[in-house]
Amino acid sequence: MISEIKKTTEQKMNKSVEALKLDLAKVRTGRAHTGLLDHVMVEYYGSMVPVNQVANVTLIDARTIGVQAWEKPMLAKVEKAIRDSDLGLNPANMGEIIRVPMPALTEERRRDLTKVVRTEGESAKIAVRNLRRDANQQLKDAVKEKLISEDDERRGEDEIQKLTDRHVGEIDKLLAQKEQELMQI
Template identity: 45%
Template sequence: MPQYNKSDLERRMAGAIEALRGDLTGLRTGRANVQLLDPVMVTVYGANMPLNQVATVSAPEPRMLSVQVWDKTNVGPCDKAIRSAGLGLNPIVDGQTLRLPIPDLTEERRKELAKLASKYAEGARIAVRNVRRDGMDSLKTDEKKGEISEDERKRLETEVQKMTDSTIVDIDALATSKEKEILGQ
């Protein structure tokens, strides 16, 4: 049975793009985005839980996030978790609601975030190239075993390369778009 599996390669390349989307979503752009708090974990009821499982996060204004904590005993832990998450946000406690003003980004911080976005993109490109290498290796193995001809291997290698190129174009587009958003262009 041939080792080469096109759908597996496509799935893994799509996974690299989804991972990049997740990484880029967590980067602050100076605009309120409810996904900004996705990585925040709160210690409540003796366990670590994502913030969105103990509160409702919304963006009532372009520069303000609102976190409506469901159980008032969890307000303190939520406040602490947001402050210690390294997002540069300082919650204002208002009963069971935490208001998070989104501060303006300094030019220096914008450049740092843009560099981080391109670093994430490079990581995704590397992941895609590794998937391509695995695909090429399995095609060579299939040819050595006599399961496919040399012509078939070359045709499939071209297919894998096209898939790789297309995925890298998508990665570049995502990164460029996020960098422009961060730099306010």
């Protein structure tokens, strides 16, 4: 019973950390990376699909992303989708390939992005703590139903607290890494 609760809680906490990693990948640093365009949607024969499903997304250099559409007519649509996204990018159509230069970040913009990163991290920590609360509630319910003893409940709560501490530490490490990346010039 306790191991089951611990296992499901750990899986959910891992998912929270993975979700944070994805959110942090969306936050733009000074360097270009192909994952930046993963969430840009483009219309493709009546349905909206991510850019990477209609084009090759590559790095030309450290500050430039190259997008090469698989079909010639898609170039204009992909360029428009990138321009209209909230990423603040200005793509340039070069005929066969779209070049997406990454503008340099100002000090003020870096600080704003750091605040965004901290907010994302705090949301992830809250999610992990909520999972801890839910797991502890399941343990309390099991004691009420006489499925486990109170000693088992305390041991289970200790194990869940250790899981929580480990995941919060992981979140803090990810945040520190991203903040350092942001403040690097």
